[in-house]
Amino acid sequence: MELAKLVEKNREAMVRTLRGAVRIKSVQEEALPGKPFGQGPARCLAYMLEEAEKMGFRTCNVDNYMGWCEYGEGPEMVAVLGHLDVVPEGDGWTRDPYGGETDGTNVYGRGTMDDKGPTTAALYALKALKDSGVPLKRRIRILFGTNEETGSRDMQHYLEQGGEIPVCGFTPDGEYPVINGEKGIINVTFEREYDQTGPLFLEGIKGGSAFNVVPALASAILRCEPAEGIRLLEKYGEKDPKVRWEVIPEGLKVTAQGVQAHAASPEKGENAIGRLLAALAPLPFDPALHQTLAFLGEKIGLEVHGESLGICLEDPESGKLSLNIGVIQGDAGKMTLKINYRYPVTKSYGDCAPKLDAQFADAGFQKVSEAHKKALYVDPRTDYIQTLLQVYGELTEFAPKTICIGGGTYAKSIPNIVAFGPIFPGDTVREHLPNEYWEIDKMVLNARIYAEALYRLAK
Ligand SMILES: [Zn+2]
Structure with a gap:
């Protein structure tokens, strides 16, 4: 499939973008004028918006609470919701948590798995779609939050400012397959x-x-x-x-x-x-x-x-x-x-x-x-849930099914979003732990899944 090749072609660039994001320590700090979550989250947002701009996407910074980039035309919009803020590194690291190190197999550092890596994968999924030139009926927007870890005031601000609500979409900040219910x-x-x-x-x-x-x-x-x-x-x-x-x-x-x-x-x-x-x-x-x-x-x-x-x-x-x-x-x-x-x-x-x-x-x-x-629940028979499941079933060896969880994910912060990835069944969870890292192959696989899913949701 063409999209898979286009994603693969950008493997090195994807790693480079993620390493750059990891090097910006984006833990929430005291508010500064015009920077509600402090210096780090605002810097990381500016960095990602710049990366998106270089790819030729429209971008918007919503008062340093969050930002987005967008591709395509049409009255309706499909969204991916990722976040660029991270939890503090904590103790026990054997590598620099903000070094953005890689050994060619993994990228190491705070945020690689949660959620800078998955957000980067989504950005490159959108790039693959753009590069492919396939016609789309809906716009695709990637939302870059900067306050997921400490209250989701980023998305609250987006909604308060009249930010457009997607017709459907997902957040790569949970796990696979599809989390269609959260208590x-x-x-x-x-x-x-x-x-x-x-x-x-x-x-x-x-x-x-x-x-x-x-x-x-x-x-x-x-x-x-x-x-x-x-x-x-x-x-x-x-x-x-x-x-x-x-x-x-x-x-x-x-x-x-x-x-x-x-x-x-x-x-x-x-x-x-x-x-x-x-x-x-x-x-x-x-x-x-x-x-x-x-x-x-x-x-x-x-x-x-x-x-x-x-x-x-x-x-x-x-x-x-x-x-x-x-x-x-x-x-x-x-x-x-x-x-x-x-x-x-x-x-x-x-x-x-x-x-x-x-x-x-x-x-x-x-x-x-x-x-x-509030609880979140989307009927598993809903079209977009079925689309996500199909893509997941085709591109992985795992059973496509919906799950309901007791925890709350970022999906609750705006309407019409469910959690979809980035963690596969059996993966070791390293988020919020010392020595967080992400396998480059997993990041690329996520980008492939997201590219295919976005294509089918927007075509
Ligand atoms: Zn997260």
């Missing part, structure tokens, strides 16, 4: 104040570090008379082998062990906070605090699907709702909880959030903040 994600913070006067006193409670991580450790300090501490230890200390009860000078220390996991699949872990709350639930605290702990211990505890809260939604496309208490932080008078829950792709916020909120309100909690990202 809705809600991060909610609740707070509860209470008075304590009784003989058993909660001094402090803590566990977890982020909404989206199942915590592996949680602990509470209880103040009480030594005799009462021993009595509680004897009564409750043996119930759960993963909860340790220790007599300490001020009373008792209760520590729960869990197993860390990503909140998108909490069933793969064990929530230490839930375990701790279940252990504390029966203790004779003052009524207000007792009610709070009993509610949390009994309605959540170690459950990961919101069963006892009555919000265990489920659909055949994406399975059950998942729920994770990510963080607990409390002292003698106030407790804060950070909860991450994800509802199935065919359900909505209204199917679960009001129910959960009402029960927390009944238990004396106040909702202090909430962030919601």
